[in-house]
Amino acid sequence: EAGVVQSPRYKIIEKKQPVAFWCNPISGHNTLYWYLQNLGQGPELLIRYENEEAVDDSQLPKDRFSAERLKGVDSTLKIQPAELGDSAVYLCASSLGTGTGPILRNTEAFFGQGTRLTVV
Amino acid sequence: QKEVEQDPGPLSVPEGAIVSLNCTYSNSAFQYFMWYRQYSRKGPELLMYTYSSGNKEDGRFTAQVDKSSKYISLFIRDSQPSDSATYLCAMSEGSARQLTFGSGTQLTVLP
Numbered sequence: 243e244a245g246v247v248q249s250p251r252y253k254i255i256e257k258k259q260p261v262a263f264w265c266n267p268i269s270g271h272n273t274l275y276w277y278l279q280n281l282g283q284g285p286e287l288l289i290r291y292e293n294e295e296a297v298d299d300s301q302l303p304k305d306r307f308s309a310e311r312l313k314g315v316d317s318t319l320k321i322q323p324a325e326l327g328d329s330a331v332y333l334c335a336s337s338l339g340t341g342t343g344p345i346l347r348n349t350e351a352f353f354g355q356g357t358r359l360t361v362v
Numbered sequence: 363q364k365e366v367e368q369d370p371g372p373l374s375v376p377e378g379a380i381v382s383l384n385c386t387y388s389n390s391a392f393q394y395f396m397w398y399r400q401y402s403r404k405g406p407e408l409l410m411y412t413y414s415s416g417n418k419e420d421g422r423f424t425a426q427v428d429k430s431s432k433y434i435s436l437f438i439r440d441s442q443p444s445d446s447a448t449y450l451c452a453m454s455e456g457s458a459r460q461l462t463f464g465s466g467t468q469l470t471v472l473p
Contacts, residue, residue: 284466298460351461353407354405
């Protein structure tokens with residue numbers, strides 16, 4: 243079974259240019275996450291989708307970042323305009339569901355390989 | 363101060379050594395505790411998962427959670443060069459959907 247697929251793997255752009263990242267989650271996974279990982283740091287959640295609804299976007303800088311998940315499957319994350327400080331790895335993850343309780347089975351998040359963005 | 367603090371490393375050990383990785387946290391509402399392994403230029407992958415306090419063992423890996431001290435640990439026995447990676451602790455209040463990660467510890471196991 244294919245894992246979470248992200249593209250492109252690497253992107254170099256000039257500051258003030260727009261950029262978009264694409265994510266295809268694991269088939270059947272209803273929950274999709276976008277994380278930001280700076281060098282030497284752990285991932286930080288940007289946005290979480292339940293199907294096509296963004297249920298947690300409190301950490302998404304909405305002045306320049308936008309995201310969408312049409313039809314509750316693939317997702318794109320866009321930055322416009324990009325700034326030097328946006329250079330980082332953008333990780334997409336998906337999970338089957340978001341149940342509660344001690345059982346992880348449906349809520350384990352599987353990560354893609356990430357898109358490494360360099361803004362020059 | 364960050365909610366989750368992790369020993370910064372980097373950590374370098376000889377093959378066969380016992381490795382101890384640790385995190386402390388400040389949010390007493392955390393109930394789910396995880397360890398992720400991240401190889402260079404790859405996404406994190408779940409290694410161990412513990413709900414509430416206690417120990418959990420899986421092969422050469424043991425995860426410990428002490429909620430009274432707000433302290434979690436991952437032990438790796440008989441470490442192998444293939445264990446060389448960055449280890450991230452992660453925690454959540456409710457299920458695994460809102461994870462707070464530590465900054466990661468880079469581990470190198472020398473052959």
